[in-house]
Amino acid sequence: MTHTRTLALGAVSALALSAGAAFADGEVNIYSYRQPELIQPLMDAFTQETGIKTNVLFLDKGLVERITAEGANSPADVILTVDIARLTEAKDGGVTQPLNDEGINSQIPAQYRDTDGNWFGLTTRGRVLYASKDRVSEDAITYEELADPKWKGRICMRDGQHSYNIGLFASMVAHHGADYTEKWLAGLKQNLVKKPDGNDRAQAKAIHAGECDLGLANTYYLGLMQTNEKEPEEKEWAKSVKVLFPNAADRGTHVNISGMALTKNAPNKDNAVKLMEFLASDEAQTIYAEQVFEYPVGPNAKASEIVAGFGAIKADTLPLVDIAANRKTASELVDKVGLNDGATQ
Incomplete structure (x- = not known):
């Protein structure tokens, strides 16, 4: 029996995915605590650059519990969330896996990433x-x-x-x-x-x-x-x-972060890593920071004019x-x- 889950694609359309089915090479599935409209410009830019389709499931609570319940057949590839508490919750809940990626590590300062590589900050x-x-x-x-x-x-x-x-x-x-x-x-x-x-x-x-x-x-x-x-x-x-x-x-x-993590059983791991590498890039962080009025952590990413207007942050x-x-x-x-x-x- 096929078990079907509905994922919101951006803010408008929906796509039914079968947790047990084979996944196309050109997809990546994101479970997000961030509102779809805030991250859709990022997803669009990633798809335009790579041709990889993004499927976003927005959750306002219970993300770790959902991935745990889905088990090895979970379609989730990448977690996007806010607050260090939720990132550590995901790690401690056993739903993430470590990622040692030189490109990501060079973009994300050490203070904004897990020492084991289980999560990475994107904006503060x-x-x-x-x-x-x-x-x-x-x-x-x-x-x-x-x-x-x-x-x-x-x-x-x-x-x-x-x-x-x-x-x-x-x-x-x-x-x-x-x-x-x-x-x-x-x-x-x-x-x-x-x-x-x-x-x-x-x-x-x-x-x-x-x-x-x-x-x-x-x-x-x-x-x-x-x-x-x-x-x-x-x-x-x-x-x-x-x-x-x-x-x-x-x-x-004191700053907190929005961040990302690679899920433990990511079925589209290669595409997930590509997405995470993209999200860590100065280009993506600039887009993201503009959308959410936060400070990008990348060395060359720029804060929006509105955020810069708040004043310099140390x-x-x-x-x-x-x-x-x-x-x-x-x-x-x-x-x-x-x-x-x-x-x-």
Whole structure:
């Protein structure tokens, strides 16, 4: 009996694939946590350059579980995802295989790839501060300063357990240790104007409304808001804030990544490697970074004009694997200090 799965081809059409069937030489199957419309320009450019057809399955959750359930007959060749947590989850879940490719390694700095070659970063997003243009005179700040009482009642943020924040907090553990980070989180908590809520865009909205002066957020959301024709009010939120890159004068700003991985049982491995080599190229990273308003990691790839307009970013050089190793500790500390309860009177 043939077991058929439906994969979204780009954002518009669908293609039925049989997991047990033979695959054509000219295809590669991508399982993606990234929205199809964000990666379709990349897929189109790859097909135009190589003639290899791309089939994209978009998933908003359960990617590792799906590949595990499909087993040796999984049609997945390449994983595209965001956040170091999801990349390490894929590796730890046993659904990736190591790849030692000289071309890819030369394009992706060591801090943005797995030491065993199980995943590779493609673009970075800074965990920065949106600051009110009207009420914040500072043009420089550090993460450490967020615990300074001068910011009491002036900071807003999303759920402390969200992966974006856990990544930042894990970097603080990596740099300063758990004891320092616990005290720092307690200080940050006391400076919150309200309980953590909303998403990153909501922090810009709150600043625009005068509810807070600083908001923790990823850089790329600003680009999304600046170009949101469907919800023009978001453009107003974006106009009201400036980007502060914490620790620009010392270790650099914490960044997370979007990345790729070769699946354990990739049926079209040769084509998968070709796709990954393409995605690591300056050409592809420039296209990708333009689409998602992120910073390319390639040595000669260019950030878009909108992203360059946020200001120069000096990224923390601490390897992401070292940061990821402290995520559990960071999560425990968030609960220990009661960060999501907001400031206590």
